[in-house]
Amino acid sequence: MTPRGTDWTLALLVALGFGTGVLSLVSGRAGDAWVFGLHGAGGAALGLVVGWKLWRVWWRLVDVSAWDRRTQAGVAATALVALTLLSGWVWSAGGDLYVAGWNLLNWHIALGLMLSLAVGLHGVLRAKPLRARDIASRRQFLQVAGVSAASLLALRLQRPGLAALGLDGAGRRWTGSYEQGSYQGNDFPATSWVADSPLPLLADTYRLRVGGLVARPLDLPLAELDRGDTLEATLDCTGGFYSTQRWRGALLGTLLDEAGVEEGATHVRVLSHTGYRWSFPLAEARGFLLATAVGEERLSHEHGAPVRLVAPERRGFQWAKWVVRLELHEGFDYGAASSTVWSSLTPEGRGER
Numbered sequence: 001m002t003p004r005g006t007d008w009t010l011a012l013l014v015a016l017g018f019g020t021g022v023l024s025l026v027s028g029r030a031g032d033a034w035v036f037g038l039h040g041a042g043g044a045a046l047g048l049v050v051g052w053k054l055w056r057v058w059w060r061l062v063d064v065s066a067w068d069r070r071t072q073a074g075v076a077a078t079a080l081v082a083l084t085l086l087s088g089w090v091w092s093a094g095g096d097l098y099v100a101g102w103n104l105l106n107w108h109i110a111l112g113l114m115l116s117l118a119v120g121l122h123g124v125l126r127a128k129p130l131r132a133r134d135i136a137s138r139r140q141f142l143q144v145a146g147v148s149a150a151s152l153l154a155l156r157l158q159r160p161g162l163a164a165l166g167l168d169g170a171g172r173r174w175t176g177s178y179e180q181g182s183y184q185g186n187d188f189p190a191t192s193w194v195a196d197s198p199l200p201l202l203a204d205t206y207r208l209r210v211g212g213l214v215a216r217p218l219d220l221p222l223a224e225l226d227r228g229d230t231l232e233a234t235l236d237c238t239g240g241f242y243s244t245q246r247w248r249g250a251l252l253g254t255l256l257d258e259a260g261v262e263e264g265a266t267h268v269r270v271l272s273h274t275g276y277r278w279s280f281p282l283a284e285a286r287g288f289l290l291a292t293a294v295g296e297e298r299l300s301h302e303h304g305a306p307v308r309l310v311a312p313e314r315r316g317f318q319w320a321k322w323v324v325r326l327e328l329h330e331g332f333d334y335g336a337a338s339s340t341v342w343s344s345l346t347p348e349g350r351g352e353r
Protein backbone atom coordinates (compact mmCIF):
# COMPACT_ATOMS: atom_id res chain seq x y z
CA MET A 1 0.00 0.00 0.00
CA THR A 2 1.37 3.46 -0.85
CA PRO A 3 1.87 5.86 2.12
CA ARG A 4 -0.92 8.07 0.78
CA GLY A 5 -3.21 5.06 0.30
CA THR A 6 -2.45 4.00 3.89
CA ASP A 7 -3.34 7.45 5.27
CA TRP A 8 -6.61 7.51 3.35
CA THR A 9 -7.45 4.02 4.59
CA LEU A 10 -6.80 5.14 8.17
CA ALA A 11 -8.99 8.22 7.74
CA LEU A 12 -11.82 6.17 6.20
CA LEU A 13 -11.65 3.63 9.04
CA VAL A 14 -11.88 6.42 11.62
CA ALA A 15 -14.87 7.82 9.70
CA LEU A 16 -16.43 4.34 9.78
CA GLY A 17 -15.80 4.15 13.55
CA PHE A 18 -17.45 7.54 14.02
CA GLY A 19 -20.46 6.77 11.81
CA THR A 20 -21.19 3.31 13.23
CA GLY A 21 -20.38 4.50 16.78
CA VAL A 22 -22.95 7.30 16.65
CA LEU A 23 -25.47 5.01 14.92
CA SER A 24 -24.95 2.37 17.62
CA LEU A 25 -26.36 4.81 20.19
CA VAL A 26 -29.81 4.64 18.57
CA SER A 27 -29.66 0.96 17.61
CA GLY A 28 -31.81 -1.32 19.77
CA ARG A 29 -33.66 -3.69 17.42
CA ALA A 30 -32.27 -7.19 16.76
CA GLY A 31 -31.92 -6.22 13.08
CA ASP A 32 -29.43 -3.48 14.09
CA ALA A 33 -26.73 -5.96 15.15
CA TRP A 34 -24.77 -5.29 11.95
CA VAL A 35 -23.98 -1.76 13.22
CA PHE A 36 -22.06 -3.20 16.19
CA GLY A 37 -20.43 -5.88 14.00
CA LEU A 38 -19.22 -3.27 11.51
CA HIS A 39 -17.97 -1.03 14.34
CA GLY A 40 -15.97 -3.89 15.87
CA ALA A 41 -14.61 -5.13 12.52
CA GLY A 42 -13.68 -1.57 11.50
CA GLY A 43 -11.82 -1.17 14.82
CA ALA A 44 -9.90 -4.41 14.21
CA ALA A 45 -9.02 -3.23 10.67
CA LEU A 46 -7.83 0.13 12.06
CA GLY A 47 -5.62 -1.71 14.56
CA LEU A 48 -4.09 -3.79 11.76
CA VAL A 49 -3.45 -0.83 9.43
CA VAL A 50 -1.98 1.34 12.24
CA GLY A 51 0.23 -1.61 13.23
CA TRP A 52 1.37 -1.95 9.61
CA LYS A 53 2.13 1.77 9.35
CA LEU A 54 4.06 1.80 12.63
CA TRP A 55 6.13 -1.14 11.49
CA ARG A 56 7.00 0.80 8.32
CA VAL A 57 7.97 4.11 10.00
CA TRP A 58 9.48 2.64 13.17
CA TRP A 59 13.08 3.44 12.12
CA ARG A 60 12.12 7.14 11.97
CA LEU A 61 10.51 7.12 15.40
CA VAL A 62 13.28 5.50 17.42
CA ASP A 63 15.58 8.52 16.92
CA VAL A 64 13.66 11.13 18.97
CA SER A 65 16.26 13.87 18.21
CA ALA A 66 15.26 13.71 14.52
CA TRP A 67 11.55 14.38 15.22
CA ASP A 68 9.99 17.40 13.53
CA ARG A 69 6.50 18.87 14.07
CA ARG A 70 4.95 16.42 11.66
CA THR A 71 6.45 13.47 13.54
CA GLN A 72 5.11 14.88 16.82
CA ALA A 73 1.63 15.28 15.34
CA GLY A 74 1.82 11.75 13.93
CA VAL A 75 2.84 10.30 17.32
CA ALA A 76 0.01 12.18 19.09
CA ALA A 77 -2.52 10.92 16.53
CA THR A 78 -1.23 7.36 16.90
CA ALA A 79 -1.55 7.62 20.70
CA LEU A 80 -5.16 8.83 20.32
CA VAL A 81 -5.97 5.92 17.99
CA ALA A 82 -4.32 3.47 20.41
CA LEU A 83 -6.26 4.83 23.41
CA THR A 84 -9.56 4.74 21.49
CA LEU A 85 -8.97 1.15 20.39
CA LEU A 86 -7.68 -0.02 23.78
CA SER A 87 -10.62 1.50 25.67
CA GLY A 88 -13.03 -0.19 23.21
CA TRP A 89 -11.33 -3.58 23.42
CA VAL A 90 -10.85 -3.61 27.19
CA TRP A 91 -14.47 -2.52 27.71
CA SER A 92 -15.69 -5.23 25.34
CA ALA A 93 -13.62 -7.86 27.15
CA GLY A 94 -15.29 -6.99 30.46
CA GLY A 95 -12.94 -4.32 31.84
CA ASP A 96 -14.89 -2.73 34.70
CA LEU A 97 -12.64 0.32 35.11
CA TYR A 98 -13.62 3.82 36.18
CA VAL A 99 -11.33 6.79 35.51
CA ALA A 100 -12.36 10.19 36.95
CA GLY A 101 -15.90 8.88 37.46
CA TRP A 102 -16.36 7.62 33.90
CA ASN A 103 -16.46 3.98 32.85
CA LEU A 104 -14.31 2.79 29.93
CA LEU A 105 -17.20 3.01 27.45
CA ASN A 106 -17.74 6.70 28.19
CA TRP A 107 -14.01 7.32 27.83
CA HIS A 108 -14.03 5.36 24.60
CA ILE A 109 -16.83 7.51 23.18
CA ALA A 110 -15.08 10.74 24.24
CA LEU A 111 -11.74 9.58 22.76
CA GLY A 112 -13.48 8.39 19.57
CA LEU A 113 -15.13 11.80 19.14
CA MET A 114 -11.80 13.62 19.71
CA LEU A 115 -10.06 11.34 17.21
CA SER A 116 -12.79 11.86 14.61
CA LEU A 117 -12.58 15.63 15.04
CA ALA A 118 -8.77 15.63 14.75
CA VAL A 119 -8.81 13.41 11.63
CA GLY A 120 -11.63 15.49 10.09
CA LEU A 121 -9.71 18.75 10.62
CA HIS A 122 -6.47 17.25 9.35
CA GLY A 123 -8.32 15.99 6.26
CA VAL A 124 -9.85 19.40 5.51
CA LEU A 125 -6.53 21.25 5.96
CA ARG A 126 -3.98 18.85 4.50
CA ALA A 127 -5.50 15.91 2.61
CA LYS A 128 -3.80 15.14 -0.69
CA PRO A 129 -6.01 13.63 -3.40
CA LEU A 130 -5.72 9.95 -4.14
CA ARG A 131 -3.92 9.01 -7.36
CA ALA A 132 -4.65 6.00 -9.54
CA ARG A 133 -1.60 4.20 -8.18
CA ASP A 134 -2.87 4.62 -4.60
CA ILE A 135 -5.89 2.46 -5.33
CA ALA A 136 -5.61 0.56 -8.58
CA SER A 137 -3.16 -2.27 -8.21
CA ARG A 138 -3.50 -5.99 -7.66
CA ARG A 139 -1.29 -5.80 -4.61
CA GLN A 140 -3.46 -3.07 -3.12
CA PHE A 141 -6.59 -5.12 -3.71
CA LEU A 142 -5.06 -8.18 -2.05
CA GLN A 143 -3.97 -6.13 0.98
CA VAL A 144 -7.44 -4.64 1.47
CA ALA A 145 -9.00 -8.10 1.05
CA GLY A 146 -6.49 -9.56 3.56
CA VAL A 147 -7.16 -6.87 6.19
CA SER A 148 -10.94 -7.22 5.73
CA ALA A 149 -10.79 -11.02 6.07
CA ALA A 150 -8.54 -10.81 9.17
CA SER A 151 -10.90 -8.25 10.80
CA LEU A 152 -13.97 -10.38 10.18
CA LEU A 153 -12.16 -13.42 11.54
CA ALA A 154 -11.14 -11.47 14.67
CA LEU A 155 -14.79 -10.49 15.16
CA ARG A 156 -15.93 -14.09 14.70
CA LEU A 157 -13.42 -15.42 17.21
CA GLN A 158 -13.85 -12.64 19.77
CA ARG A 159 -16.67 -14.10 21.92
CA PRO A 160 -15.40 -17.73 21.89
CA GLY A 161 -11.95 -16.36 22.78
CA LEU A 162 -13.32 -14.26 25.67
CA ALA A 163 -15.34 -17.28 26.88
CA ALA A 164 -12.25 -19.51 26.79
CA LEU A 165 -10.40 -16.93 28.92
CA GLY A 166 -13.36 -16.71 31.34
CA LEU A 167 -13.82 -12.97 30.70
CA ASP A 168 -17.17 -11.23 31.32
CA GLY A 169 -17.23 -9.74 27.81
CA ALA A 170 -18.29 -13.13 26.43
CA GLY A 171 -21.73 -12.76 28.04
CA ARG A 172 -22.57 -9.19 27.06
CA ARG A 173 -25.63 -8.40 24.97
CA TRP A 174 -25.30 -7.87 21.20
CA THR A 175 -25.35 -4.12 21.89
CA GLY A 176 -22.20 -4.55 24.01
CA SER A 177 -24.10 -3.86 27.27
CA TYR A 178 -23.65 -5.85 30.50
CA GLU A 179 -26.57 -7.23 32.55
CA GLN A 180 -27.42 -5.51 35.86
CA GLY A 181 -30.26 -6.01 38.34
CA SER A 182 -32.75 -7.80 36.08
CA TYR A 183 -36.06 -8.68 37.83
CA GLN A 184 -34.94 -6.94 41.03
CA GLY A 185 -37.33 -4.01 41.15
CA ASN A 186 -35.68 -0.60 41.37
CA ASP A 187 -32.30 -2.14 42.08
CA PHE A 188 -30.68 -1.39 38.73
CA PRO A 189 -28.52 1.64 37.79
CA ALA A 190 -30.26 4.98 37.25
CA THR A 191 -28.79 7.30 34.66
CA SER A 192 -30.03 10.48 33.03
CA TRP A 193 -28.90 11.51 29.57
CA VAL A 194 -27.14 14.73 30.52
CA ALA A 195 -27.85 16.15 33.96
CA ASP A 196 -31.63 16.19 34.51
CA SER A 197 -32.18 16.37 38.26
CA PRO A 198 -35.82 17.31 38.99
CA LEU A 199 -37.53 17.46 42.37
CA PRO A 200 -39.69 14.39 43.11
CA LEU A 201 -43.18 14.71 41.58
CA LEU A 202 -45.92 14.29 44.20
CA ALA A 203 -48.26 11.35 43.55
CA ASP A 204 -51.27 13.25 45.01
CA THR A 205 -51.07 16.22 42.64
CA TYR A 206 -49.65 14.38 39.60
CA ARG A 207 -51.59 14.67 36.31
CA LEU A 208 -50.91 13.15 32.88
CA ARG A 209 -52.21 15.30 30.04
CA VAL A 210 -52.88 13.86 26.60
CA GLY A 211 -53.36 16.47 23.88
CA GLY A 212 -52.48 17.60 20.38
CA LEU A 213 -54.33 15.88 17.50
CA VAL A 214 -56.89 14.07 19.66
CA ALA A 215 -60.69 14.19 19.75
CA ARG A 216 -60.90 14.13 23.60
CA PRO A 217 -57.93 15.64 25.48
CA LEU A 218 -57.30 13.74 28.72
CA ASP A 219 -56.20 14.96 32.14
CA LEU A 220 -55.57 11.88 34.31
CA PRO A 221 -54.58 11.43 37.96
CA LEU A 222 -52.00 8.78 38.84
CA ALA A 223 -54.66 6.29 40.00
CA GLU A 224 -55.94 6.11 36.41
CA LEU A 225 -52.54 4.94 35.21
CA ASP A 226 -52.24 2.17 37.81
CA ARG A 227 -54.16 -0.19 35.55
CA GLY A 228 -52.10 -3.34 36.00
CA ASP A 229 -51.16 -3.60 32.30
CA THR A 230 -47.78 -5.35 32.18
CA LEU A 231 -44.89 -5.50 29.74
CA GLU A 232 -41.62 -7.39 30.04
CA ALA A 233 -38.92 -5.35 28.36
CA THR A 234 -35.19 -4.72 28.39
CA LEU A 235 -33.88 -1.27 29.19
CA ASP A 236 -30.54 -1.07 27.34
CA CYS A 237 -28.61 2.03 28.33
CA THR A 238 -25.99 3.59 26.05
CA GLY A 239 -23.92 3.92 29.24
CA GLY A 240 -23.25 0.18 28.89
CA PHE A 241 -25.73 -1.81 31.04
CA TYR A 242 -29.02 -3.55 30.39
CA SER A 243 -31.76 -4.69 32.74
CA THR A 244 -34.80 -6.82 31.91
CA GLN A 245 -37.85 -6.07 34.05
CA ARG A 246 -41.57 -6.70 34.35
CA TRP A 247 -43.04 -3.19 34.13
CA ARG A 248 -46.59 -2.35 35.22
CA GLY A 249 -48.86 0.62 34.43
CA ALA A 250 -51.00 1.65 31.43
CA LEU A 251 -50.59 0.61 27.80
CA LEU A 252 -50.07 3.65 25.62
CA GLY A 253 -52.29 2.22 22.88
CA THR A 254 -55.27 2.10 25.28
CA LEU A 255 -54.72 5.71 26.37
CA LEU A 256 -54.52 6.82 22.74
CA ASP A 257 -57.81 5.03 21.96
CA GLU A 258 -59.47 6.77 24.90
CA ALA A 259 -58.24 10.15 23.66
CA GLY A 260 -59.31 9.36 20.08
CA VAL A 261 -56.42 9.92 17.67
CA GLU A 262 -57.41 12.36 14.95
CA GLU A 263 -56.71 11.91 11.28
CA GLY A 264 -53.33 13.33 10.30
CA ALA A 265 -51.53 12.36 13.51
CA THR A 266 -48.49 10.21 12.68
CA HIS A 267 -46.38 10.45 15.85
CA VAL A 268 -46.75 10.71 19.59
CA ARG A 269 -44.42 12.97 21.56
CA VAL A 270 -43.68 11.90 25.14
CA LEU A 271 -42.74 14.86 27.35
CA SER A 272 -41.01 14.84 30.70
CA HIS A 273 -41.56 17.34 33.52
CA THR A 274 -38.00 18.60 32.76
CA GLY A 275 -38.78 19.47 29.11
CA TYR A 276 -36.98 16.38 27.82
CA ARG A 277 -38.97 14.77 25.04
CA TRP A 278 -38.86 12.05 22.44
CA SER A 279 -41.28 11.28 19.63
CA PHE A 280 -42.25 7.88 18.16
CA PRO A 281 -44.27 6.66 15.16
CA LEU A 282 -47.83 5.90 16.30
CA ALA A 283 -47.89 2.25 15.22
CA GLU A 284 -44.77 1.52 17.30
CA ALA A 285 -45.82 3.64 20.30
CA ARG A 286 -49.12 1.77 20.66
CA GLY A 287 -47.11 -1.14 22.07
CA PHE A 288 -45.33 1.02 24.69
CA LEU A 289 -46.26 1.24 28.36
CA LEU A 290 -46.42 4.13 30.79
CA ALA A 291 -45.00 2.43 33.88
CA THR A 292 -45.82 3.29 37.47
CA ALA A 293 -44.20 0.14 38.92
CA VAL A 294 -41.25 -2.14 38.22
CA GLY A 295 -41.50 -5.73 39.42
CA GLU A 296 -43.39 -5.63 42.71
CA GLU A 297 -42.23 -2.08 43.61
CA ARG A 298 -43.54 1.38 42.81
CA LEU A 299 -41.10 3.19 40.53
CA SER A 300 -38.47 5.13 42.49
CA HIS A 301 -37.79 8.83 41.82
CA GLU A 302 -34.41 8.05 40.16
CA HIS A 303 -36.19 5.74 37.73
CA GLY A 304 -38.74 8.39 36.76
CA ALA A 305 -41.58 8.20 39.35
CA PRO A 306 -44.42 8.50 39.25
CA VAL A 307 -44.51 7.61 35.53
CA ARG A 308 -41.85 6.63 32.99
CA LEU A 309 -42.00 5.40 29.43
CA VAL A 310 -41.18 1.78 28.60
CA ALA A 311 -40.19 1.63 24.93
CA PRO A 312 -39.05 -1.89 23.96
CA GLU A 313 -36.22 -2.07 21.39
CA ARG A 314 -35.38 1.61 21.90
CA ARG A 315 -32.22 2.62 23.78
CA GLY A 316 -32.59 3.65 27.42
CA PHE A 317 -32.26 7.41 26.88
CA GLN A 318 -35.46 7.31 24.83
CA TRP A 319 -37.42 5.85 27.78
CA ALA A 320 -38.46 9.30 29.04
CA LYS A 321 -38.73 9.64 32.82
CA TRP A 322 -41.09 11.85 34.91
CA VAL A 323 -43.61 11.81 32.03
CA VAL A 324 -46.34 14.49 32.32
CA ARG A 325 -47.69 14.87 28.79
CA LEU A 326 -48.39 12.98 25.55
CA GLU A 327 -48.87 14.99 22.35
CA LEU A 328 -50.18 13.59 19.10
CA HIS A 329 -48.64 15.36 16.12
CA GLU A 330 -47.90 15.06 12.43
CA GLY A 331 -44.40 14.33 11.04
CA PHE A 332 -41.01 13.70 12.58
CA ASP A 333 -40.03 15.79 15.63
CA TYR A 334 -36.66 17.27 14.59
CA GLY A 335 -36.28 19.22 17.83
CA ALA A 336 -36.52 16.18 20.12
CA ALA A 337 -32.80 15.32 20.05
CA SER A 338 -31.80 18.81 21.17
CA SER A 339 -34.19 18.64 24.16
CA THR A 340 -31.86 15.98 25.58
CA VAL A 341 -29.34 18.77 26.14
CA TRP A 342 -31.41 21.80 27.12
CA SER A 343 -33.79 19.92 29.45
CA SER A 344 -31.01 19.92 32.07
CA LEU A 345 -30.95 23.73 31.93
CA THR A 346 -34.68 24.37 32.60
CA PRO A 347 -35.72 25.28 36.17
CA GLU A 348 -37.62 21.95 36.30
CA GLY A 349 -34.59 20.05 34.95
CA ARG A 350 -32.33 21.68 37.55
CA GLY A 351 -34.79 20.85 40.33
CA GLU A 352 -35.72 24.47 41.13
CA ARG A 353 -39.50 23.99 40.84
Ligand code: HEM
Pocket residue numbers: 013014015017018020021022024025036039040042043044046084085088089091092108109112113115116158174175176177
Ligand atom coordinates in the same frame (compact mmCIF):
# COMPACT_ATOMS: atom_id res chain seq x y z
C1 HEM B 1 -13.79 6.97 15.75
C2 HEM B 1 -13.07 5.97 16.10
C3 HEM B 1 -13.55 4.75 16.84
C4 HEM B 1 -12.96 3.54 16.79
C5 HEM B 1 -11.73 3.20 16.02
C6 HEM B 1 -13.71 2.65 17.64
C7 HEM B 1 -13.37 1.32 17.87
C8 HEM B 1 -14.03 0.47 18.74
C9 HEM B 1 -13.61 -0.85 19.09
C10 HEM B 1 -12.38 -1.55 18.54
C11 HEM B 1 -14.51 -1.35 19.97
C12 HEM B 1 -14.51 -2.74 20.57
C13 HEM B 1 -15.49 -3.56 19.77
C14 HEM B 1 -15.35 -5.02 20.08
O1 HEM B 1 -14.22 -5.50 20.11
O2 HEM B 1 -16.40 -5.68 20.24
C15 HEM B 1 -15.51 -0.35 20.20
C16 HEM B 1 -16.62 -0.50 21.01
C17 HEM B 1 -17.63 0.43 21.10
N1 HEM B 1 -17.63 1.69 20.55
FE1 HEM B 1 -16.20 2.50 19.38
N2 HEM B 1 -14.76 3.32 18.17
C18 HEM B 1 -14.72 4.63 17.73
C19 HEM B 1 -15.61 5.62 18.03
C20 HEM B 1 -16.79 5.44 18.71
C21 HEM B 1 -17.79 6.45 18.89
C22 HEM B 1 -17.68 7.90 18.37
C23 HEM B 1 -18.81 5.86 19.58
C24 HEM B 1 -20.13 6.43 20.02
C25 HEM B 1 -20.55 7.64 19.73
C26 HEM B 1 -18.44 4.49 19.84
C27 HEM B 1 -19.23 3.56 20.50
C28 HEM B 1 -18.82 2.30 20.85
C29 HEM B 1 -19.65 1.36 21.61
C30 HEM B 1 -21.07 1.62 22.12
C31 HEM B 1 -18.88 0.20 21.79
C32 HEM B 1 -19.28 -1.06 22.55
C33 HEM B 1 -19.93 -2.00 21.58
C34 HEM B 1 -19.47 -3.40 21.75
O3 HEM B 1 -18.97 -3.76 22.80
O4 HEM B 1 -19.60 -4.17 20.78
N3 HEM B 1 -17.20 4.27 19.32
N4 HEM B 1 -15.19 0.76 19.43
